[in-house]
Structures are given as C-alpha cells and as structure tokens.
Amino acid sequence: MTRPFSGRKDGLSLSEALPDRSLFALVAMMGFLAALTVAGASGARALSARWSGGAAQLLTIQVPDADTALTAQNGPTTRVQAVLADLASLPAGSEVHQLTQPELSRLLEPWLGETDNTALPLPAIIRVKLPVDTSVPATLEQTLNTHVPGTIVEHNARWGERLRALANSLLACAGLALLTVGGIATMITGLATRTGLATRKDIIKTLHGLGASDSYIAGRFAWRTATLGFGGGLTGTLGACLPLLLLLQMAAPFASTPLTAPDRLLPTNWQALAATIPQDMLVALLLLPFAAAFICWFTTQIMVRLWLLRLP
Amino acid sequence: MIRLDNVSWHRGKKDSAPVLAHVSFMVPQGGFRWLLGPSGAGKSSLLSLLHIENLPSDGQMTILGKTVAQEEKRSALVRLRQRIGMVHQDYQLMPDLSVADNVALPLRLQKRPEDEIQDEVHAILKWVGLGERVGVPAAQLSGGEQQRTAIARAIIHRPGLILADEPTNALEESQACRLLDMFAELSAMGTTVVVATHNESLIRRLERPFLFLERGRLVEDGGAQA
Ligand SMILES: Nc1ncnc2c1ncn2[C@@H]1O[C@H](COP(=O)(O)OP(=O)(O)O)[C@@H](O)[C@H]1O
C-alpha cells in the first residue's frame, strides 16, 4: 500500500504525459545551436565595433622611389619629403609618422627574413592617424599624385566599412538563425504539449469539472515543459562550451588581448582562455537556458489555454 | 436555486436533433428532485448542463442563483463549478491517485490547508466505509468502492448543489439507503440535490418530487405545482 496522501498530486502525472526524452533532447540540440550562433554573433559584433572605432581613422601612404629627387624648381627635395610637406595641411592634431628603417624591417621580416634588406627598393611607408571626428580631405590622393606621381593612399576606413558591412550581415544571419532555432523550439514544444493534452484529455476534463481554473491546468503543463526546456537549454549550452573554447583559442591571435598563438590544439591554460570570453557572449550564454525555459513555458501556456476553450 | 427556461441542447452541430428540447423547471435552494426517465432520455445530458460541463444551445439557465451563459467570464464559471458536487455515472476518478488523493482534489483545488484536508478526507472516507482503503490507487478498487469514492469526492467540499447520476447502481441495499438518508439530510440543511436513478425501491423510500424525461423532453415536473 502506498502512502494515502501524496502532497499536491492532481492526477495529471505529467512526467509520463510529457516524458523528458523527446523534449529535453531536442531542446538541448536547439540550445547547442543557439549557443554557437550567439558566440558567432558576439564575435561579429566585436569585430564590427573595433573596425568602426580607431581603425577607421588610420591612413597608410606608400611612396615608391622615396629617395629620388623630385625634379622641382623649389629646392632639392626628395619625393618623400614632398609628400610629408603636403601632409602638413591635414587637420590639426593629425599624427604623421614615417616608418624608420628598423620598423620597416620588422614589418617585412615575415616575408623577407632577417636579412639586411637595404638593397631592396622599398617604398617609404607613412602612417597617419587622424584625430577623432575628422575625415580625410577628398582630394588628398589627387593632390599627392600631382606633386609626387605614383603615391598610393590606403584609407583604412574603406576597408573598415567593408568589414563592418560583412560583420553586420553576419550579425543579421545570426539573428535569423536564432529566430529559426526559437521557431523550431516553439514547434517542438507545441507538438509535445499537444501529445500530452491528448493523452490526458479525460483527466483534464475531470479536473475542469472539479473546478480547476484554466491558469491552474495551463500552469501545470507549462511548468513541466519549462523545466524540461531549462534542462535542455542548459545541457545544450554546456555542450557547446568545449567547441566554443577551442574556437576562441584559435581566434585568440585576432583578439585585442593577445594570447600566444596556439601551437597545439588543446590549450594548456584554460583559465586564461576562459577569461578572454567576451562579456556580452557570457551573458548571452547564461541567458540561453532561461530563454529556452521561457519559450517552452509560453508556448505551452498558449496551447493549453486554447485547448481548454473547448470546455465551457 | 436552479432554474431552466426553455433550455435546448444539441450535441455538436445545431441542425442535429436536440438531445434536450425546451426543458423548463425550477428547483429552490434546498430542494430535492428525482430525475427519472428511460435509458437514453437525456438524464446524464441534463446533469452535464447543470454541472456546467456543457452550455445550453438555447434558453436561459440559472445555477445557484447565477445565470450561466456563453458570454459569462470563465473564472466566474470556475468558481460556480467549485460549488457543485457531481457523482458521474462512470465515476471519473483519477486512476493513478489513491482514494485519499482523489477525495482530496476539490479541497486542494480550493487551496485549503493540507492538515485540514487530511482530517476531512479521513472523516468522510470512514463514513462511506473506505477507512481501510485510503492508500489504494483508484484503478484497483471494485465498482462499489469506486462509486463510494466518487460520492465522497462530490460532497467533501460541502457544495451548494449535489448532482448524482445513478449513484447507487453499484452499491448494496444498506449502503444505498445510508447514502439516501445523507442526501435527504443535506437537502434539509439547504443543499439542492438532483439524483438520476432507475432504482424504484429507492424512490419509494424517499418520496420527493420528480422530473421525468422522455426523448429529451420534460414530460412531468412533480415540483411545478408545489
Ligand atoms: N457520447 C455520446 N455521443 C453521441 N451521442 C450520445 C453520447 N452519449 C449519449 N448520447 C445520446 O444522447 C442521448 C441522451 O443520452 P443520455 O443523456 O446519456 O441519456 P440517459 O442518461 O438518460 O440514459 C441518447 O440518445 C444517447 O444515445
């Protein structure tokens, strides 16, 4: 004989009507996908932010045959000196810096090795950093080229804009992917709830007849699916953490805080790696199980309440 | 108080033949009515309307002094239903729950304190003779035990209206008589009672006005002249 009273039981036996295997596993998969998507979105957002920040104010100018004298009337200036003279007209506060020979060597080292490369005809590289809220005069490249033919102006902002557009479209894709994942989770929950309602039809009718309110019955079902959704979402998110940390480690050289480039697949210092997880990604990942629970709860509430409308 | 004015009810589509047609009667608070009629006359259907499991397709229905209509707020109907006790013909117990948990349901849905619930359940189960069976799952009970559990569940929350659909067909004579005495007593204390039955000896034992249904129509209302 069992105990006569079993707490707050009402006969719905939802752990059997809404078994954990289907809903839990499917929501876990959705949680896994959502976690990866959130990570991708967070990365794209960081890139976008970086490129719309400082990088846009940088200008790189290449002057080929820098030391050749310019055939000009006004004095024996070299080509690079003429360019530098022109750059004096940039907005006040601009920093103009011509890379020195050692800096240039270091820049080229990966390609040319540590040789004495003075023999090569290298262009002069001038870096210009414009003050915030200023822009490059539209005629700069033209002016420089009339004075010193062959000068190349690389405006980082142009690249920055392209990269930002790319990052933004990645963000939009991530948003769509999250919407899709949410939609699938809603459908899965809806189907599970429908099955549960069908198997408990008579019990629900009896409960309704005994004076159970819609919110009581819907709440019982929704609490069950929300619990399963939370568990599934948590499992999926945790499951996504390992691949995410690996990806993060591979992306580390591109991040602002430089970790040493990975020389083996598995990182040695997990804690340092975990510390590099962006704040917004961490928050989003923590919110995922709750979002899953909410989707399940809300879907079930609506479904059950609609179903109950067939009873007066 | 129950009052039906020209109530009709169709199962499903409105153009189908009505299960109940133009039924009108009144039972005052504390009144007792036998609900009689051949099998298939619509007794269970009428009780399902009085229990607000279904709403009339036509006509006006007042239960416990409150008008019941399509446009009534659902929460109001829920509260009204909590004041009705119903013994279904097929008992409608929760098969997985123990006798005690089944009987406790109306009180739990009203969120009464748990210790109070347990006292009440033990008392009423003793009265219906199921004191030894409190922990048995309803699915393992005999027909008579199920019926007594259903009766206990219908009266434990002291409803203002008791509806019983052939509540004695699985009971022994002595149990049926005890039940009838209790219904009479509850009615005397102000509870409205409607009992559908076929049991002639029972009807003879307690002489009360009857409602006689035939093919969905009320052909006799013994309480009308009173
Ligand atoms: N579940 C059902 N589906 C369709 N018709 C039904 C159903 N239950 C009862 N009926 C029909 O409704 C009418 C009234 O039935 P019911 O109210 O159960 O009568 P009673 O309780 O007096 O025997 C009968 O004609 C019966 O055949």
Ligand SMILES: [Mg+2]
């Ligand atoms: Mg019947």
